[in-house]
Amino acid sequence: MAVDEINATAAWRQHPLRVVYRDDSASGVRAAAIAQELVDSAPVVAVVGHVNSKAMMAAARVYDGHMAAIATSATSPDLTGLSRWTFRVVSSDSANGQAIAQFVNQRGWHRAAVLYENNSYGRGLANAFRRSYKGEIVTFDPVDDTGNESFEPFVSFFKLRAPDVVLVATTDPPARAFLKEAKRQQLAAKIVGADGWMPLTGDGSIADGVFVGAPFTATDTRADALRFIQAYRKRYGTDPDGYAALAYDATYVLAQAIEKVGTDRARVRDYLASMNAPFPGATGPIRFGPDGDPTGKAIVMTQIEHGKLDVVSGGSAP
Amino acid sequence: METGAFDTIRGRLWGGFGVLVLLLVLAGIVARNSMTTIAGTIHTTLGQVQSEADLASQLSARVSQTMEAGARYIETRDSAAENAFRRDGWAAHDVARRMNANTGQTTSELETIASIDNALSTVEVHYAAADRLADLGRTADARTEAAGARAAVTDLLANIERLGSLKAERVAAADDRLSLDTRRKSATLLVLIAAAVVIGIVVVVATISSIGGPLDLLVGQARRMSQGDLGARTDATLPGEFRILADAMNHTGQSLSRVVSAAARTADDVATSAHELASVSEQISLSAGQMATAMTDVAHGAEMQVQELRVVDEALQAIREAAVAVRRASDEVNELGHGIEGTAESKRSEIERAVGMLIEVKKAVEHAASEVSALHSMLGDINRFVHTVGQIADQTNLLALNAAIEAARAGDAGRGFAVVADEVRKLADQSQRAAADIARLTMTVTARATSSTQAMELGARRVGEVETLSREIDQALRTIVGAADRTRAAALAVTSAAESNERAASTAAATVQRIAQTAEEHAAAAEEVNASTQEQSAACEQMTSASGVLLQGSTQLKELVGGMSKA
Numbered sequence: 041m042a043v044d045e046i047n048a049t050a051a052w053r054q055h056p057l058r059v060v061y062r063d064d065s066a067s068g069v070r071a072a073a074i075a076q077e078l079v080d081s082a083p084v085v086a087v088v089g090h091v092n093s094k095a096m097m098a099a100a101r102v103y104d105g106h107m108a109a110i111a112t113s114a115t116s117p118d119l120t121g122l123s124r125w126t127f128r129v130v131s132s133d134s135a136n137g138q139a140i141a142q143f144v145n146q147r148g149w150h151r152a153a154v155l156y157e158n159n160s161y162g163r164g165l166a167n168a169f170r171r172s173y174k175g176e177i178v179t180f181d182p183v184d185d186t187g188n189e190s191f192e193p194f195v196s197f198f199k200l201r202a203p204d205v206v207l208v209a210t211t212d213p214p215a216r217a218f219l220k221e222a223k224r225q226q227l228a229a230k231i232v233g234a235d236g237w238m239p240l241t242g243d244g245s246i247a248d249g250v251f252v253g254a255p256f257t258a259t260d261t262r263a264d265a266l267r268f269i270q271a272y273r274k275r276y277g278t279d280p281d282g283y284a285a286l287a288y289d290a291t292y293v294l295a296q297a298i299e300k301v302g303t304d305r306a307r308v309r310d311y312l313a314s315m316n317a318p319f320p321g322a323t324g325p326i327r328f329g330p331d332g333d334p335t336g337k338a339i340v341m342t343q344i345e346h347g348k349l350d351v352v353s354g355g356s357a358p
Numbered sequence: 359m360e361t362g363a364f365d366t367i368r369g370r371l372w373g374g375f376g377v378l379v380l381l382l383v384l385a386g387i388v389a390r391n392s393m394t395t396i397a398g399t400i401h402t403t404l405g406q407v408q409s410e411a412d413l414a415s416q417l418s419a420r421v422s423q424t425m426e427a428g429a430r431y432i433e434t435r436d437s438a439a440e441n442a443f444r445r446d447g448w449a450a451h452d453v454a455r456r457m458n459a460n461t462g463q464t465t466s467e468l469e470t471i472a473s474i475d476n477a478l479s480t481v482e483v484h485y486a487a488a489d490r491l492a493d494l495g496r497t498a499d500a501r502t503e504a505a506g507a508r509a510a511v512t513d514l515l516a517n518i519e520r521l522g523s524l525k526a527e528r529v530a531a532a533d534d535r536l537s538l539d540t541r542r543k544s545a546t547l548l549v550l551i552a553a554a555v556v557i558g559i560v561v562v563v564a565t566i567s568s569i570g571g572p573l574d575l576l577v578g579q580a581r582r583m584s585q586g587d588l589g590a591r592t593d594a595t596l597p598g599e600f601r602i603l604a605d606a607m608n609h610t611g612q613s614l615s616r617v618v619s620a621a622a623r624t625a626d627d628v629a630t631s632a633h634e635l636a637s638v639s640e641q642i643s644l645s646a647g648q649m650a651t652a653m654t655d656v657a658h659g660a661e662m663q664v665q666e667l668r669v670v671d672e673a674l675q676a677i678r679e680a681a682v683a684v685r686r687a688s689d690e691v692n693e694l695g696h697g698i699e700g701t702a703e704s705k706r707s708e709i710e711r712a713v714g715m716l717i718e719v720k721k722a723v724e725h726a727a728s729e730v731s732a733l734h735s736m737l738g739d740i741n742r743f744v745h746t747v748g749q750i751a752d753q754t755n756l757l758a759l760n761a762a763i764e765a766a767r768a769g770d771a772g773r774g775f776a777v778v779a780d781e782v783r784k785l786a787d788q789s790q791r792a793a794a795d796i797a798r799l800t801m802t803v804t805a806r807a808t809s810s811t812q813a814m815e816l817g818a819r820r821v822g823e824v825e826t827l828s829r830e831i832d833q834a835l836r837t838i839v840g841a842a843d844r845t846r847a848a849a850l851a852v853t854s855a856a857e858s859n860e861r862a863a864s865t866a867a868a869t870v871q872r873i874a875q876t877a878e879e880h881a882a883a884a885e886e887v888n889a890s891t892q893e894q895s896a897a898c899e900q901m902t903s904a905s906g907v908l909l910q911g912s913t914q915l916k917e918l919v920g921g922m923s924k925a
Contacts, residue, residue, distance in 0.1 A: 069469060118455070158479035163451065180444065181486040182479065189483065193490040193503075200494065 041275055042291035057295055064090055068098035075102035075109075085303045088290045090114060091283065093133075093161050100126045108309040110294055112286040113255070115235060117164045121331035125309055129290045129326055130255050130282075131337045133161065136234055137168025140207065140253045143341045149204035149230060150175035155194060155218065157210035157236070158182035165209040165234055178203045187213025191221040203229050211236040219246040235339060238282040241349060248346065253339040256285035256323045257349035260340075268322035279348070282323070289321035366598030367568055374561030381554040385547055392543035396536060403532045406462065410525055413457045418518045420450035421478055425511060428485030432492045432500045440489065447482045451475060464528070470521045477514035481507045572600035579607055588615045618919055625915040632905040632912065639905070643898035646891040653891065657884035660877045667874040671867055678863035685856035692849035699842040706835040713828040720821040727814040730807050737804045744796045751790035758783030 047056040062078070064071035071090055078084045079102060087109035090096045093116030096109075103109045104123040111119065111128035120132050131139075144152060152175055156166035162185070170177060178201050183189060195218070198206060206229050208218050215237050222231060223246055231250040233240070238254065240247045258269050258279035268288060272280040280288075293312070296319060301307040318325035329335040342349035427443035430436065454475040458468065484507035491500035575592050582590035588611050592604040761779035765772030 068472060069465070158483050160455075163448070179490070181490065182447070182482045183486070184480070184483045189487065193487050193494060193496075193499075196494055197490045 041272065042288045042295070045271070046292070046295045051299055052295075057298070059088075059291075060084060064092070064095045064099070066092040066095055068094050071095035071099040072102055075099035079103065079106045085298060085305060086110070086294050086308050088112065088287060088294055091287075093119065093164075094159065096126070096128075097122070097160070107305050108294075108297075108312055110290040110312070112290050113235065113238075113283050115164070116160045117168070118160055120333050123332070124313070127312055127328045127332045129286050129293065129321065129323065129334055129337075130235065131339060132333050133164035133234075134168045135333075135337075136253055136339045137165045137170075137209075138172045139338045139341070140165075140232060140234060141169045141172035141174075143251070143253070144169075144205055144207070144232065145172075145174050147205075147230075151178055151203040151205075152176070153178045153198055153201070153203040153206045153229070154180045155183050155206065155208050155210065155214075156181070157185045157214055159185055161211070161236065162209045165236075166207070169207055169209065175204075183210060183214050183218075185211060185214060187215075187217040189214070189217065191218045192225075194218070195221045195225045195227055198227055198229060199225060205230040205232055207232045209234055209236070212239045215240055216246065219250070235282060241279075241281055241344060241347060247344045250344055251352065252342050252344060252349060254282050254342050254349055255339050256280075256282040257340060257342050257351060259342075259348055259350055260322075262324075264320045265322050280322075285322045289319070289323050289326055292321065293319050293326055367565065368599065370564060370568070371561065374557060374564070378554050378557050378561070381550055381557070385550040385554070388543065388550065389547055392540070392547075396540055396543075399532070399536055399539075403529070403536075406460075407525065407529050407532075410457070410460065413453055413460075414518070414521060414525065417450060417453045417457065417474065420446050420453060421474075421481075421514060421518065424450055424478070425481060425485075425507075428481070428489070428507075429504060431489050432485075432497070432504055435492055443482075443485065443489075447478070450478055454478070464524070467521065467524050467528075470517050470524060474514060474517045474521065477510045477517060480510040481514060484510065568597045569600075572596040572604075576600065576603055576607065579604070583607070583611060583614075588618070621915060622919040625912040625919065628915075629909055629912040632908040635905040635908075636902045639898040639901040643895045646894045646898070650888045650891040653884040653888040657881040657888070660881035660884065663877040664874045664881070667870050667877065671870045671874070674863050674867045674870065678860050678867070681856045681859035681863060685853050685860070688849040688852035688856060692846050692853065695842040695846035695849060699839050699846070702835045702838040702842065706832055706839075709828050709831050709835070713825055713832075716821050716824050716828070720818055720825075723814050723817045723821065727811055727818070730811045730814070734804060734807045734811070737800050737807065740800050741797065744793045744800070748790055748793040748797075751786045751793060754786035754789070755783055758786060 043057055043059050046052050060078070060081075062074045064074050071092075071094075075087075075098075078087060084107070086107060087099075087103065089109065090099055090111055091113050093114040096111045096114035096119055097116065099109065100119065100123045103125050105125060107125065109126050111126065111130070113130050114128055115130055115133045115136060117132050117134040119126065119128065120134070152173060154166050154169065154177060156162035162182070166180065170180065179194075179197070181194065183191070183194070191214075206222075206227070208215055208231060210218070210233075215233055219231070219240075232253070233250060234253045235255050237247075237250075237252050240252075241258075256265070258281075260266070260269070265285075268285060269280060272278075272284065294308075297308045297311045301311045312328055313330075315327050318327035324334075324337050326337065327335050341352050343352045344350075424443060424446040427439050427446060431439040431443055454471055457471050458475075463471075484503055488500040488503035488507075491497075491503055572594075575594055575596070579590050579592045590611060591608050593608075594604075595601075596604055758779045761782070762776050765776030765779055768775070
């Protein structure tokens, strides 16, 4: 959608932005191979992506020194400062975990249980939460990232020990499995998820009432967000999720860089590294710090109500 | 004969040894480079292998500790075991991450590391669930769950083993690469050194063979020449330097032959010249004696001349002093004339001022005289007027008399009238007396005016005489000034004449001095000439004796040259 919008403007009509799509299947090995292919392909100026932290970690080593890449939703703290050529429009797990911990602290939930997806995403987010959380952590358990695991022992245990809140630092498949089990056992504790839960938004039956730290919400009322949300609804007939918004912003930032300094790969990187003013993105103002992370950007705490993310107080606003 | 770079011994030696040194240096550089490269590669490889081995051993240790702690917790539910399970698990993931970050790994190595990390994650997940089951008191379920990790553990251990063998393979490959590289480099070195040795041998043999033969030939020629055979020659084909040496020796033979014949001729010439020289030197000696006598005379004359010039100089000195005295006297005259002129001029100006004053006086006197004359003529008018008044008074007196008569006639009636007539007559009488007084007065005034006029005329005349006298004095003073001026001019002329006399005398004195000096120099020069003539005589005598020696020498030379055979 961003590409069509950009090419519709006067500046791009002569030489339209063209996009080459590649699927890394969230695999590091596959991502590295794709990165190499893109670096070797002369007409490719820069990359929007990758989506996944693990893929981005592997690909960043290939892009380093050759081509700028703007990751969309890769949040792993290990990406921070990894390469001078990689950037991301989403705040890192460190910042997100910290924001969630602050929210939980402010809500006065003193006993927390943590389930984390046992990979760099889940571990990073859980660890950041643990560092900033002021209450007692009842359990701190790794879970499978496939969603095939049975969460019955964990939910039973939580019912027994009754924590105030359960942080589920996973992507959507384990989250779905957990929420089903929690609903079945009618777990009383509050449930908090993070940006990995974006695709859950629409699953009203199980997700209603849970808190989500989201990089973007379709109920955002800022002008820049509204413009994007309305255009997206018009085009796809549904509300955009965080992934869509982040990819949209990353594409726009890159287009702005090319518009300003041309198609030289190094100059595009230099432009991204030293932007004068933040880009007014749908997910908030975007400007990159020296480590490639967005400065002053964080997730917003929301609660899922009838398939929508409603902003709730106690979280840190963007 | 054409001379290339390698036709000379030197050229051959430079060339040969140059190549030799170049090859050896090249061999050195190759050896050093190889050593450095190999050492660097060994160092890097060993470092990498060591750090990877460290990480691998850490990884396997952490993995086994994690599994051990997980299993222990299920059985004991000891919180220390749970903590150890978490800590070791995180540490193992961290090690895996660091291994992943190492550069220069093959894809299969990276894949293996990723698989280890995944398998570890799976194991952790199983144990975590098992721990929670154990917490719930469902120990049997917990054991079943933990057993579910077994497949992943097997996979994990297999992968760790595989990683070890991959690393070993990489070390072996590096080793093979290194030894191949070393072999290749040592072969290159051997070839270089062998080439250097061959070239060295070739250079030595060539040098020896190209020096021996020609040297023998040249030694033979030198020996013959030393025995007096100047006609000996070497014409064989020889290498560069020897050819040059042989040519030089041949040329020396020819030159010596030429020298020998020339020396013989010269000896004859020298003998003849020596005879002539002896006689000439005698003549010179004689004329030198004569010249010495003449020069003594010259010196004597010059001294005389100096004495006479001294006398002239004294006379000139006297003249100059006299001229100075004259100049001083004329200066005094000049000053005197100047003084006279000044005084006369000042007097003249005073007289001129007096004359001016006299003229003023004269004008005043003349003016007064004319005023007196005017007064004189006015006195005439007054006289006439007084006369008229007298007549009127007479007439009036007569009328009054008549009136008195008439009054008397009229009796009393005319008595008043008679009084008036009497008064009128008295008035007439008074008028007549007054007129007479005026007439007398005017007479006196007229007389005085006349005498004044006469005195003034006399004064005017006197003034005129004084003026004339003053003019004459002025004229006389003018004459004096002119005379003084001329005297000064004359004195100046005398001064300048005296000065020029003085200068002329000084110049003459200087000239005389110079002449005297010159004369003295002449005398000294004459003495020097005298001395040198004597030296010349002595030299001539030496020359005579030298020509004797020369004669003797030429005789000996002639004999010597006669002993040498000519070319």
